Amino acid sequence: MEHIVLTNGLKKSFKTQGKTVEAVRGVDLAVRRGEVFGFLGPNGAGKTTTLRMLTTLLTPDAGEATLAGCDLLKHPQRLRERIGYVSQAGGSDRGMSAWENLVLQGRLFGMNRHNAAAQAKALILAFDLEAIVDRKAATYSGGQRRRLDVALGMMHRPQLLFLDEPTTGLDPQNRARLWEEVRRLRDSGVTIFLTTHYLDEADALADRIAIMDQGKIEAEGSPRELKKQIAGDVVLLGLSADGAHNEKALELFSTQPYVREASYEQGHLRLYVHEGEATLPEILRLLDHAQIGLKTISLSQPTLDDVFLRQTGRSLQEA
Structure with a gap:
């Protein structure tokens, strides 16, 4: 064209x-x-x-x-x-x-x-x-x-x-x-x-x-092409743990086979996962077993903000 x-x-x-x-x-x-x-x-x-x-x-x-x-x-x-x-x-x-x-x-x-x-x-x-x-x-x-x-x-x-x-x-x-x-x-x-x-x-x-x-x-x-760069679903966890437990949660989920990426930012753990609905029960079980408190949890498809976050390391809405 x-x-x-x-x-x-x-x-x-x-x-x-x-x-x-x-x-x-x-x-x-x-x-x-x-x-x-x-x-x-x-x-x-x-x-x-x-x-x-x-x-x-x-x-x-x-x-x-x-x-x-x-x-x-x-x-x-x-x-x-x-x-x-x-x-x-x-x-x-x-x-x-x-x-x-x-x-x-x-x-x-x-x-x-x-x-x-x-x-x-x-x-x-x-x-x-x-x-x-x-x-x-x-x-x-x-x-x-x-x-x-x-x-x-x-x-x-x-x-x-x-x-x-x-x-x-x-x-x-x-x-x-x-x-x-x-x-x-x-x-x-x-x-x-x-x-x-x-x-x-x-x-x-x-x-x-x-x-x-x-x-x-x-x-x-x-x-669509930009969002396809981020495979899977986005799970956002609002944790109620202290700093040591937050690091523990990040390390815990980074080793799970269904988690493509894991990052911690401003009190929230962001996970990019395969088949989000199917993995939510396993995520909750892991948190309970590790005795890490949970305030909020959400599941969504990748957005352009996720693309911006991937490229720049920060949220477009925050920027």
Whole structure:
């Protein structure tokens, strides 16, 4: 499948308080045309800096990239004509209506009045903005304003749309509604580059995911492929023992044939096991025999957080 984004060794550093901070440390990405590509990582991982480089808002210190057939460094103006960008802050003018915002956006991209009006009308219908079309954006709810932001990003019919943390601050209903808009855009042929720190959002929307931490790509693949790296089920044990007993429990389970991996972190023993339901009784018997108290126990399938934990040694939610 044709790639719409290809990067090689992108780097970006900033100087702050007399020190140099490497925000992005050699990022290689390959995004396929027509997919939702999830860019997952904790706040401060370098996601937004990478996004701002890809959208021509920051100049890379090193590396190269081609997006929508344009060289990032050689043809930035041509590239801007082919991509859309919806930042975390949004781009609507709060003192203008949805109609005025959309028509102005079209005119800024060189559309004549007739074409700008026609595209604005189509997007108002597509994003369900009819009821608020003539109201000032300052009066919109968070979900309404976010739908307008995405519509603005689509006004010039881009091949590639960048969405930076699009659902941050939205309630569950508006979040689910925006998810449906993202899926609809993907089905219409638009490639979506989506940054998020929400595990469920990346899992639900993305065809493929890159996990970023501390300026580097730690893992890449489809959600299913990434989770398959962690074979078996996850058993999480909340122990009530002291430090010596915790070490004993870790050593005990590390030697069991049905346990693929065992680790202890912040009062919990994490086990990756074969056939979790079948092994739970044996786990309980071992704890009882070793006289190690148990506060809680849970069984689950591997998640993207488990993938992040495997790659970085810490939980994405904690990070």
